[in-house]
Amino acid sequence: MMIFGELCLLAALATSGYAAFACIVGWRSGHDAIRRSGLWAGAVGVLALSATSLVLLWALLTKDFRFDYVVQYCDNLLPWQYALSAFWVGQAGSLLLWAWFVAVLAAVYRFRPTGDCPNSRGHRAQHGHENGTVPLSRDDLRDPAFGLLMAFLCFLVAVMVFAADPMQPSLVAKSGAGLAPSLQHPAMLWHPPIVFLGYAAWAVPCALALAALCCPRVVGQVANLPEQRQVGNLPHDDGAQRAPATTAWAREARSWALFAWIVLGAGILLGAEWAYQELGWGGYWAWDPVENGSLIPWLTGTALVHCLMTVRYLGILKKSAMFLAAATFALCNFATFLTRSGIFSSLHEFSRSPLAWMFLAATLVPIAAGGGLLFRRRSALRADRPITSLWSREAWTLLSCAAILLLTLATLLGTLAAPLSGLLPGPKIAVGVEFYNNALIPCGLFLLAAIATVPLLRWGQPPTAEQKKTLLAAAGTGAIAVALAFVCGIRHPVALGVAALAAASVAAPVAALVLDARRSSGKPLLRRVLGVLAVHRRQYAGFLIHAGIGCFAIGVTGSLGTQREDFVLRKGESVAWAGYDVRYADLIQRDLPDKVVVETQLEVSRDGGAPFTMLPAQHLHRLQNQWAGKVAIRASWTEDFYVILHGSEGPDGIRLTCVENPAMRWLWLSGWIAAAGALVGLWPTRRAARSVGTAVVLPSRSTVHRGGSATATPTESLRAAS
Amino acid sequence: MTMRRKLIVAGVVVAGAMGYMAYLGAASSWQYYLTADECLADSGRFAGQRIRVSGKIAADTLRISDDRRQASFSLEGSNGQLPVVYAGPLPDKLANSIDVVVEGRLDDSGAIRAEKLLTRCASKYRSQMPSGPPPHDLPAEAEDRP
Numbered sequence: 062m063m064i065f066g067e068l069c070l071l072a073a074l075a076t077s078g079y080a081a082f083a084c085i086v087g088w089r090s091g092h093d094a095i096r097r098s099g100l101w102a103g104a105v106g107v108l109a110l111s112a113t114s115l116v117l118l119w120a121l122l123t124k125d126f127r128f129d130y131v132v133q134y135c136d137n138l139l140p141w142q143y144a145l146s147a148f149w150v151g152q153a154g155s156l157l158l159w160a161w162f163v164a165v166l167a168a169v170y171r172f173r174p175t176g177d178c179p180n181s182r183g184h185r186a187q188h189g190h191e192n193g194t195v196p197l198s199r200d201d202l203r204d205p206a207f208g209l210l211m212a213f214l215c216f217l218v219a220v221m222v223f224a225a226d227p228m229q230p231s232l233v234a235k236s237g238a239g240l241a242p243s244l245q246h247p248a249m250l251w252h253p254p255i256v257f258l259g260y261a262a263w264a265v266p267c268a269l270a271l272a273a274l275c276c277p278r279v280v281g282q283v284a285n286l287p288e289q290r291q292v293g294n295l296p297h298d299d300g301a302q303r304a305p306a307t308t309a310w311a312r313e314a315r316s317w318a319l320f321a322w323i324v325l326g327a328g329i330l331l332g333a334e335w336a337y338q339e340l341g342w343g344g345y346w347a348w349d350p351v352e353n354g355s356l357i358p359w360l361t362g363t364a365l366v367h368c369l370m371t372v373r374y375l376g377i378l379k380k381s382a383m384f385l386a387a388a389t390f391a392l393c394n395f396a397t398f399l400t401r402s403g404i405f406s407s408l409h410e411f412s413r414s415p416l417a418w419m420f421l422a423a424t425l426v427p428i429a430a431g432g433g434l435l436f437r438r439r440s441a442l443r444a445d446r447p448i449t450s451l452w453s454r455e456a457w458t459l460l461s462c463a464a465i466l467l468l469t470l471a472t473l474l475g476t477l478a479a480p481l482s483g484l485l486p487g488p489k490i491a492v493g494v495e496f497y498n499n500a501l502i503p504c505g506l507f508l509l510a511a512i513a514t515v516p517l518l519r520w521g522q523p524p525t526a527e528q529k530k531t532l533l534a535a536a537g538t539g540a541i542a543v544a545l546a547f548v549c550g551i552r553h554p555v556a557l558g559v560a561a562l563a564a565a566s567v568a569a570p571v572a573a574l575v576l577d578a579r580r581s582s583g584k585p586l587l588r589r590v591l592g593v594l595a596v597h598r599r600q601y602a603g604f605l606i607h608a609g610i611g612c613f614a615i616g617v618t619g620s621l622g623t624q625r626e627d628f629v630l631r632k633g634e635s636v637a638w639a640g641y642d643v644r645y646a647d648l649i650q651r652d653l654p655d656k657v658v659v660e661t662q663l664e665v666s667r668d669g670g671a672p673f674t675m676l677p678a679q680h681l682h683r684l685q686n687q688w689a690g691k692v693a694i695r696a697s698w699t700e701d702f703y704v705i706l707h708g709s710e711g712p713d714g715i716r717l718t719c720v721e722n723p724a725m726r727w728l729w730l731s732g733w734i735a736a737a738g739a740l741v742g743l744w745p746t747r748r749a750a751r752s753v754g755t756a757v758v759l760p761s762r763s764t765v766h767r768g769g770s771a772t773a774t775p776t777e778s779l780r781a782a783s
Numbered sequence: 784m785t786m787r788r789k790l791i792v793a794g795v796v797v798a799g800a801m802g803y804m805a806y807l808g809a810a811s812s813w814q815y816y817l818t819a820d821e822c823l824a825d826s827g828r829f830a831g832q833r834i835r836v837s838g839k840i841a842a843d844t845l846r847i848s849d850d851r852r853q854a855s856f857s858l859e860g861s862n863g864q865l866p867v868v869y870a871g872p873l874p875d876k877l878a879n880s881i882d883v884v885v886e887g888r889l890d891d892s893g894a895i896r897a898e899k900l901l902t903r904c905a906s907k908y909r910s911q912m913p914s915g916p917p918p919h920d921l922p923a924e925a926e927d928r929p
Contacts, residue, residue, distance in 0.1 A: 447786065451789050460794060468801070479816045489816040490814065490816055499805055499808030500804060504797070507797050507800075
């Protein structure tokens with residue numbers, strides 16, 4: 062079994078390496094046989110890596126201690142679900158999972174049927190092109206992008222083969238060391254694989270951008286760019302009719318980037334939830350290098366998702382989008398470098414490993430390649446049109462991306478403060494959480510303001526008089542929210558600002574929807590609203606994600622009101638704190654096969670209401686002989702009451718910490734809202750619907766210069782659609 | 784004003800606000816990031832400053848008060864020892880000869896008055912690391928358990 066797994070790993074190394082070579086060389090030279098052999102090799106590589114993954118999974122589930130990896134992370138008493146999670150706890154297993162995700166996503170990208178979509182090669186062959194030019198299609202990018210994905214897969218497999226082999230045999234094959242107690246938590250079943258799936262998915266937009274940059278036809282295409290481009294005024298992806306060469310990759314990358322964004326975001330949020338429930342310090346985010354490592358690519362990815370929109374709708378920010386695609390992928394590798402390099406001497410003992418430097422190389426190569434190719438192709442990637450109004454969607458998107466990138470830079474500098482200051486003479490310095498929190502406040506408020514404004518702006522031109530009035534109404538909603546928050550006792554200026562902007566960010570898309578629906582006539586209002594939502598599904602899905610971000614901001618701002626207090630209680634004693642009455646009723650001890658559970662039974666009531674029981678505990682894990690705390694949380698929409706049991710005090714006393722965390726539920730809810738928005742946005746478009754809206758003509762560059770009066774309004778767009 | 788200039792001004796306003804706030808945050812929270820040897824070599828310079836020192840507890844120097852609310856120990860350096868006095872909840876893994884990180888200020892006598900004491904996490908790779916103090920001593924009923 063182990064030998065089979067090792068052979069499959071070696072086969073994956075060879076075939077992915079060959080696939081990368083053959084796909085790129087075959088595509089460049091036009092040798093179809095070589096290209097096809099590369100595709101076959103890639104498919105075999107994906108299957109071989111799947112087989113290796115299955116071998117490791119089987120070994121973990123059956124506790125096969127002949128595998129060194131199983132010995133390190135499993136023991137005989139470990140429940141099966143945590144044996145499964147041990148797959149991604151160790152270095153070799155997490156690399157295997159990451160590589161397998163890259164392999165599967167590469168296969169899905171290359172081998173999924175595209176049908177006769179408007180931008181496919183078949184469609185163009187059948188229908189020709191009005192200008193006599195042959196635009197770059199999605200098909201043109203598929204083979205080189207697949208080749209680049211295979212090259213990255215080959216890198217990951219090579220790291221495993223040479224530095225972290227999951228199939229390594231064990232010398233002592235009796236029992237294992239077991240899984241660290243803090244990792245035996247349901248969130249660990251989901252958080253690491255979801256983060257790795259996010260990392261793997263960011264490889265696809267990067268491969269697409271680099272493939273598009275490598276494509277010689279990118280240059281020739283822009284010279285033949287039609288003067289009169291057809292663009293829907295309201296954004297919905299309408300296929301090839303408006304496809305210049307440099308946006309083909311962006312249309313293909315859009316769904317992958319959104320998928321990667323939501324997956325990595327969900328992974329990060331699940332990690333925060335795990336930290337909150339399992340680590341028992343009362344918080345969920347500590348700006349730790351490990352946390353920052355995954356946040357940084359998510360931030361650049363957020364900017365990328367928005368830049369891709371401006372590329373697709375207006376043909377601007379092309380270079381930024383391509384560079385962000387390469388940088389986001391590179392920063393995923395950088396996160397791995399951060400956690401393995403040992404450049405931090407902190408409480409977090411990262412496993413130092415030589416493979417860290419391989420990941421530093423994997424960080425620098427895409428950035429250097431992307432930067433170099435962008436410099437070479439810079440003239441072909443000029444913007445198709447200028448930004449003509451500060452009160453347009455593209456201007457706000459550009460400024461928001463700048464704010465997100467500034468936040469990324471601050472996070473990166475804060476994370477690297479100690480190693481960077483080591484390069485200067487004098488002692489090293491580090492910054493605290495205040496640095497990050499302070500940087501977040503102005504950026505976060507600006508981004509919330511953008512979220513609240515953008516639904517009532519238009520692409521390519523200033524807002525209509527009606528939209529301006531509605532913007533004022535949305536601002537009025539914000540003012541009402543501030544008054545309500547003030548009445549509820551909120552006094553912190555940042556919290557009041559967030560309340561105003563979060564309310565406006567919900568009001569603005571609703572108002573935009575009503576405006577759009579009012580313009581179409583003849584049907585009952587509800588049907589018109591549904592019609593608008595159906596036609597502009599992706600746009601409103603984006604606004605739903607924005608609502609999730611508003612919700613997230615409420616949750617984060619709630620942390621400003623966190624309060625905590627330490628108590629010593631004797632049995633039967635009670636204490637009143639922050640509106641809660643806490644009574645220490647009993648201490649219960651339970652002996653389980655793998656651990657001893659010591660629970661304190663607390664009877665708690667809020668403002669004299671009905672009492673409820675909370676059971677904060679300490680678990681003694683027998684195998685590791687290690688105590689681990691289990692906090693008790695009582696959640697509501699206003700706040701979480703969070704109790705940490707520290708230990709005994711005197712003969713019958715206990716030491717507790719009570720924490721009141723306001724608005725935590727809003728934080729977790731934000732993830733669900735954003736996920737729902739992403740699902741709606743990613744839902745495949747029916748071909749019939751895809752052709753809708755292409756009849757709307759946006760003015761050419763010269764028309765926009767004159768003020769854009771010829772541009773179709775949303776009403777016209779809707780009429781065209783109906 | 785041209786559109787380009789307007790966008791640049793807007794960007795500079797956002798960047799300026801963020802830079803200023805981040806500067807305030809850094810100014811109030813930065814600390815020296817030292818090893819025990821670096822701290823011993825230049826203790827005059829760091830007196831009264833916020834420091835974060837990583838090192839190993841010297842053998843047989845750990846003293847824990849009866850109520851487990853205070854600990855004193857020395858961090859091992861190659862040319863001497865750096866005394867540390869800490870008051871607060873103790874990590875349960877605290878023992879002689881382990882690696883720790885302390886945060887606090889260096890007093891005039893050359894001892895660290897620590898406000899935070901952190902033992903290092905497990906050596907295994909973890910995707911997320913604990914960011915607060917781990918649990919402390921055992922509940923009374925379980926103290927005689929393995």
